[in-house]
Amino acid sequence: MGRRDECCDMRGMLSFLILFLLSKKAMHGQEIAEELEQRKGIRPSPGTIYPALKALKEAGFIREQKQGKTILYRLTPQGERALKASKERFCKMFVGVYS
Amino acid sequence: MGRRDECCDMRGMLSFLILFLLSKKAMHGQEIAEELEQRKGIRPSPGTIYPALKALKEAGFIREQKQGKTILYRLTPQGERALKASKERFCKMFVGVYS
DNA sequence: ATATACTTATCGGGCATCCGATAAGAAGGC
DNA sequence: GCCTTCTTATCGGATGCCCGATAAGTATAT
Numbered sequence: 001m002g003r004r005d006e007c008c009d010m011r012g013m014l015s016f017l018i019l020f021l022l023s024k025k026a027m028h029g030q031e032i033a034e035e036l037e038q039r040k041g042i043r044p045s046p047g048t049i050y051p052a053l054k055a056l057k058e059a060g061f062i063r064e065q066k067q068g069k070t071i072l073y074r075l076t077p078q079g080e081r082a083l084k085a086s087k088e089r090f091c092k093m094f095v096g097v098y099s
Numbered sequence: 100m101g102r103r104d105e106c107c108d109m110r111g112m113l114s115f116l117i118l119f120l121l122s123k124k125a126m127h128g129q130e131i132a133e134e135l136e137q138r139k140g141i142r143p144s145p146g147t148i149y150p151a152l153k154a155l156k157e158a159g160f161i162r163e164q165k166q167g168k169t170i171l172y173r174l175t176p177q178g179e180r181a182l183k184a185s186k187e188r189f190c191k192m193f194v195g196v197y198s
Numbered sequence: 199a200t201a202t203a204c205t206t207a208t209c210g211g212g213c214a215t216c217c218g219a220t221a222a223g224a225a226g227g228c
Numbered sequence: 229g230c231c232t233t234c235t236t237a238t239c240g241g242a243t244g245c246c247c248g249a250t251a252a253g254t255a256t257a258t
Contacts, residue, residue, distance in 0.1 A: 005180055005181045005184040005185075006181060006184065006185055006188075007114040007115050007118045007155065007158070007160060007178075007181045007182065007185050008111055008112060008113065008114040008115045008185065008245090009111060009216095009243095009244085010111055010112060010115065010185075010188070010189070010192065011110060011111030011214085011215055011216070011243090011244080011245075012107055012108055012109055012110035012111035012112065012214075012215065012245080013107060013109060013111065013112070013192075014107070014215070014216080015106045015107040015215095016106050016107045016109065017192070017193075019106045020195075020196055024195075028235080028236090029235070029236060029237095030234085030235065030236090039191060039192045039193075039194070040188075040192055041188075041191075044216080044217085045216080045217055045218065045219095046217095046218095046219095046235085046236075046237075046238095047216075047217055047218065047219080047220095047237090047238080047239085048215080048216050048217060049236095050236060050237055050238080051215090051216085051237085051238080052215085052216090053236095053237095054237080054238095055214095056106065059106070061106060068224080068225075069223090069224050069225055069226095069234070069235065069236095070224095070234090070235060070236085071235080071236070079106075081104055082104045082105060082106045083106065085104040085105065086104075086105060086106050086107065086109075087196065089105075089109070089139075089140075090109070090193075090196060091196075091197060092138060092140075093109065093112075093116070093138045093139055094116075094138075094189075095138070096119075096123075097119055097186065097189060097190075098190060098197065107214090107215090108214075108246095110213095110214075110215080110244090110245055110246070111215080111244080111245065113245070113246080114245095127205080127206090128205070128206060128207095129204085129205065129206090143246080143247085144246080144247055144248065144249095145205085145206070145207075145208095145247095145248095145249095146207090146208080146209085146246070146247055146248065146249080146250095147245080147246050147247060148206095149206060149207055149208080150207085150208080150245090150246085151245085151246090152206095152207095153207080153208095167254080167255075168204070168205065168206095168253090168254050168255050168256095169204090169205060169206085169254090170205080170206070
């Protein structure tokens, strides 16, 4: 059950968060990692972020766009639909949690 | 990655949700399962809910109170602290997700 | 007491997530 | 070319969440 004052580690939300972040603007991997660091407190390792991106790509939710040294990830229309659906589930699930 | 329009299964939030529900009012197991069913769409099986309750109890976050046939679960002060901390992490993590 | 119905509990296993370490690729400086 | 630096990618492994099936406990009814 993790550290002393934690009831869960909130796994299983990474893809959702990534999709959400990419819906705000297209980003490359390190940018996503940085944003996640601000939100979660710890920076996800490359072994976390890139497999997640790969899975999202294979699901057709994001696509890549080479940009010099880096790769820009952005949502596909299908990814937007998936985010919309997941967001609804999320909101229904956590009604009232926001203080 | 689950069904077609899903980016993640939102696992890893069960303990958090249970703690949150119990902060509203003390409940017994089936009541919790029922509430979770409304929020998630599917009813968690006994094999899901009771191990979770057990872990929360062993962590000192909830305590039991026999009530005839059923057991009433309620938060401990430590559980309230844990919920508060987790809630803060949760809110920081998902700022802006609520449409 | 026996049966029934309901709640609570346990066990084994599957599966996705996540991490650390390591490698591969790409650009720029010398 | 070669070295450095940064980004991207892969692999093995560990964790832990969750489920289905099954068992155990408890009260009520007949």
